[in-house]
Amino acid sequence: MSSSEHDPAGLSTGAVARRLGVAPTTVRSWDQRYGLGPDVHTRGKHRRWTATDIARLERMSALTMAGVPPAEAARLARDGRPSDMALAARAPARPAPARSPSGTGLRLGDARRECKGLARAALRLDAASVDDLLTAAIDEYGLVTAWQEVITPTLQAVGRKWESSGEKYVEVEHLLSWHVVGALRRSAPRVPSGQAAATTLLACVPGEIHTLPLEALAAALTERGLPVRMFGAAMPAEALVQAVRRTGPAAIGLWAQSRSTASRPLAQHVAAMTWGVRGARRHPLVLTLGPGWAGPSVPGLPRPSGLAEALAVLETAISGDARRPVTR
The missing domain is CATH 3.40.50.280 (Cobalamin-binding domain)
Structure with missing residues (x-):
């Protein structure tokens, strides 16, 4: 865990998003739409999330992935009652990041945490989060490292998943691949016409x-x-x-x-x-x-x-x- 994650003042929104495996915009949306923001407001525009705040967001994430509607999940997450997990168990199942080969998750081993977050978003078919997580990985690590250490392992895990599941998860691979192409093209500025003769x-x-x-x-x-x-x-x-x-x-x-x-x-x-x-x-x-x-x-x-x-x-x-x- 990085030194920033030991900060007694709490984590930044970006750090919380990485920890949950969602896009920063998702965390901000949960705050703005459902009042799941930090309990303590600090000066300035950069919010800090305490352990209590993060636990509430983790409940929200677990509930929405289990199929609970976001508004209801937010209410249960704020209450923090044990009954929320029971409700989640009765909710319609959504693909969840299980670790076993027989589950619906992807086997990523000791891959970077960003791989796991990206895989979870892809399994949920959460296009906005996939886009944001790809952009964040390229911005943070650079295109080559992001491709080799985040994008490729996730694509390979998705490929293994549908191959071993009778092509059950082809829609996940298609969505992820389409957004990878978009993220790659956005990441590189256009070379002006005539700037270099060699091509x-x-x-x-x-x-x-x-x-x-x-x-x-x-x-x-x-x-x-x-x-x-x-x-x-x-x-x-x-x-x-x-x-x-x-x-x-x-x-x-x-x-x-x-x-x-x-x-x-x-x-x-x-x-x-x-x-x-x-x-x-x-x-x-x-x-x-x-x-x-x-x-x-x-x-x-x-x-x-x-x-x-x-x-x-x-x-x-x-x-x-x-x-x-x-x-x-």
């Missing part, structure tokens, strides 16, 4: 529909001021070749989630493409991205193991001369 082209190979890792890479490149063209899912081979010819990118990232879609001939063909005047012709650096490229590597083409490594390879290539002269 990166990102695309999924034909037949591949998993785009989230490429979305993360595109956002990370844009965050660093490196322009990128993102072509998304299942890029037809001929369309990919035409896009490369038209744009002459410094680097190309080809994503394949499964071995059945990873086309080594296509990657080699794109890597061999050239453009420019005779004597100074150039070709792109091609990265084979994703688990589909596992196994024998494509000769001469790097296969970064994750977002941070892919970003480092691209930054180095683009800052130097990725479009290497062809000696022929």
Whole structure:
């Protein structure tokens, strides 16, 4: 627990939200709508929550997750009576963050606390909280760390859940994925037109529909001021070749989630493409991205193991001369 959580004056709203696994806006809403704010008001606009205040919010969170309507849950949370848990047990069940494999929760092990809060919000299909928690994680840790240590573990846990439940929780994965894309795109400022000549082209190979890792890479490149063209899912081979010819990118990232879609001939063909005047012709650096490229590597083409490594390879290539002269 951080030193701020030992503060005798109480916790901030953000710290309370992280502890409960909800968005700060949810805590503020409970205060404004249902009078569940701190008992003691301090000067200034930053409220502090004591152990008593937090216990009341924990009851509110437990009751709403059990299916009790918010207004009734707030009344019971303020009363603090043991009967509130009995009422919650009789309420219609909602997905709750159980830890056992047979429960409705997600197995996250010793993942960051933000993962567990994000998972709980996704299971509740609480779109506003999912959005707020994703934005908070990216703001606090930066895009790359948030992707690797918060977003990816939660997405993987959701995937394992619906796979082991007969695809019962597909709606949870769809909602979480959609909001992850939105958070990634919001996090990176737009690179002004013409700011940099070198570009990166990102695309999924034909037949591949998993785009989230490429979305993360595109956002990370844009965050660093490196322009990128993102072509998304299942890029037809001929369309990919035409896009490369038209744009002459410094680097190309080809994503394949499964071995059945990873086309080594296509990657080699794109890597061999050239453009420019005779004597100074150039070709792109091609990265084979994703688990589909596992196994024998494509000769001469790097296969970064994750977002941070892919970003480092691209930054180095683009800052130097990725479009290497062809000696022929």
